[in-house]
Amino acid sequence: MARKEYAFYPGCSSQKGASASNYLTSVESMCKTLDIKITEIPDWNCCGASISYAEAGELPRHVMNARNFALAEQHLPGQDIVATCAACWLGARESKERLEHNSVLMADTQEALKEAGLQIKAIPEIKHMVEVLIEDLGYDELKKPVKKPLEGMKFAGYVGCQTNRPFGIHGESFENPVYLDKLIETVGGEAVPYDQKVTCCGGALAFSEPDKAQAQIKDIIESAYDNGAEMLVTPCPLCQANTEIYQSQINKKYGTKFNMPVLYYSQLMVLAYGGTAKEAGLDGNVIRARKLEEFAAK
Amino acid sequence: MSNANQAMAARYKNNFLKEIEEQAEMGEWVKMCMQCGVCSGSCPTNFHSGWEHPPQEIFMMIRAGKREEVLTSPSMWMCTSCYNCYVRCPRKLPITHIMHGIAEYAYRLGLAPKMQPTLHLSQTFWRNCTKTGRVNEVKLTQALYFKDGFMAGIKKGLEMKDVALGLIKAKRLNILEALGFGHKCKDQQGIQKMLAKARELEAKRKNRQVTA
Numbered sequence A: 001m002a003r004k005e006y007a008f009y010p011g012c013s014s015q016k017g018a019s020a021s022n023y024l025t026s027v028e029s030m031c032k033t034l035d036i037k038i039t040e041i042p043d044w045n046c047c048g049a050s051i052s053y054a055e056a057g058e059l060p061r062h063v064m065n066a067r068n069f070a071l072a073e074q075h076l077p078g079q080d081i082v083a084t085c086a087a088c089w090l091g092a093r094e095s096k097e098r099l100e101h102n103s104v105l106m107a108d109t110q111e112a113l114k115e116a117g118l119q120i121k122a123i124p125e126i127k128h129m130v131e132v133l134i135e136d137l138g139y140d141e142l143k144k145p146v147k148k149p150l151e152g153m154k155f156a157g158y159v160g161c162q163t164n165r166p167f168g169i170h171g172e173s174f175e176n177p178v179y180l181d182k183l184i185e186t187v188g189g190e191a192v193p194y195d196q197k198v199t200c201c202g203g204a205l206a207f208s209e210p211d212k213a214q215a216q217i218k219d220i221i222e223s224a225y226d227n228g229a230e231m232l233v234t235p236c237p238l239c240q241a242n243t244e245i246y247q248s249q250i251n252k253k254y255g256t257k258f259n260m261p262v263l264y265y266s267q268l269m270v271l272a273y274g275g276t277a278k279e280a281g282l283d284g285n286v287i288r289a290r291k292l293e294e295f296a297a298k
Numbered sequence B: 001m002s003n004a005n006q007a008m009a010a011r012y013k014n015n016f017l018k019e020i021e022e023q024a025e026m027g028e029w030v031k032m033c034m035q036c037g038v039c040s041g042s043c044p045t046n047f048h049s050g051w052e053h054p055p056q057e058i059f060m061m062i063r064a065g066k067r068e069e070v071l072t073s074p075s076m077w078m079c080t081s082c083y084n085c086y087v088r089c090p091r092k093l094p095i096t097h098i099m100h101g102i103a104e105y106a107y108r109l110g111l112a113p114k115m116q117p118t119l120h121l122s123q124t125f126w127r128n129c130t131k132t133g134r135v136n137e138v139k140l141t142q143a144l145y146f147k148d149g150f151m152a153g154i155k156k157g158l159e160m161k162d163v164a165l166g167l168i169k170a171k172r173l174n175i176l177e178a179l180g181f182g183h184k185c186k187d188q189q190g191i192q193k194m195l196a197k198a199r200e201l202e203a204k205r206k207n208r209q210v211t212a
Helices: A021-034 A050-056 A058-075 A086-101 A103-114 A129-137 A139-143 A179-186 A210-226 A237-245 A247-254 A265-272 A290-297 B003-012 B016-023 B027-032 B038-042 B055-063 B067-071 B084-088 B095-108 B117-132 B137-148 B150-159 B161-169 B175-179 B188-205
Strands: A004-009 A036-040 A080-083 A126-128 A154-157 A231-234 A262-264
Touching (some): A021 A036, A021 A262, A058 A080, A058 B188, A080 A086, A080 A129, A086 A237, A103 B188, A126 A129, A129 A139, A139 A179, A210 A231, A237 A247, A237 A262, A237 B161, A247 B161, A262 A265, B003 B016, B016 B067, B016 B095, B027 B095, B038 B055, B038 B084, B055 B067, B067 B095, B117 B188, B137 B150, B150 B161
Parallel strands (some): A080 A126, A231 A262
16 A cells, blocks of 8 residues: 555646646656555546636636535545645635635535535545645655755746745745755755745736736746756746746747746656656656756666 | 626615625625735736736725726736735735636626736636536637637737647647547536536525626
8 A cells, every 4th residue: 555645636737638747747757656646536627727717706616626525525535635736726725715614605515516416525635746745745755765866956946826825835934935945955956046936927817918927937037047047946837837838939029048947846856766757757848958858868 | 887787886876895895706805905005016917007006906996986997997807816915915805816806796797898818818718627627728729819810810829839839749738629639527517517506506695697
């Protein structure tokens, strides 16, 4: 039996062929090394993300998350839910909190769930994968399997918004959370200090207000470069995509020469644990992390 | 004036604060604002165009009964859901959710700015993800690019060509999703029934017409 078991909520972006599929690849490999068993919640659905607020309204949004809670309870009893996406985690946690504190909302939710033949008894705990790593396992445990420390490599830990606010990781400050820096150091890398660690990448507004979002992304990448980082590291699929795929557009618009790879923490861990470039999902990076590809081949 | 707007304006007469408290999600918090302005200084889209009134101004305008100005404002639609205002507010107002709530209410009344891109994104995203239970990223992107018509969509597509090709090469964009392939839930019927019930119950609780 694995040392920890969780009901896994990968979310829409982390599926095969979707925009964060390489996140999933690296998480699966990382969990195998750490002896964590993640079992997908059967037939899970989208959390609605933050952006659906206007069309969804209140109850439909919570009901979508409640369906996942009910499915997890039914099929994977006693297991905490773990999400890898920041928005899935935030959406689910927000719904849990609202439903548990508002009996009217909970009663309405139960009535809606009945239509799908489901019900909630007790909502499971909802964790981000980062919480599983640092709270349920701890940095010391994460360090044990390190075979190839990422020595001499400089990373800017880009925490962004939704793993940090409003809930955040327990014991961390909203203004300067250090968990990502510690994860980088745990696998032997150097976490450079820089001032845009918790700046918003624009989130979904990268689609609807590209100029505003790209101005923010520019600040983030620029600050990472200015402070000597070679790569950005993030815990969120949307932060990853936004800060990576728009660099070419930003270069056109601002005359910059950005070409900074953006990795997930899980990719670094897989590499430090001796995994291959493929296991770390490095082939999923649009801006290829050449230095890490060479490191993996050594 | 839309019917919904007329009905609400008549029901709440000169008490816009009460209207927001009862109709907008988290609206009951508005009266707690002490006008310090930390929310405005914390907002990443502040100082960009379109940001007419920062949150604390919106809150004061609600108390001053400026119904039309608030509900037609583009300001709330600038929210990126970064939650900076939310965690910094000294009186612990859930500002992010209040802004979402006011924006949603303005939309339900037909007062949100026409062709507001973030409203369009919200509509498109929710319809996309609830159709099969999971997001179809390709169809989502297509719907967003072609929002201003066919030619504008082609132009936008060409501008973004390199971004899309990069993602396809990295196996992070499955163009077959355009044809309806890709990820979906099995119990789509259950999801539709559940959501229809949720909309019905929400309308009942807020004493409104069912929308969508």
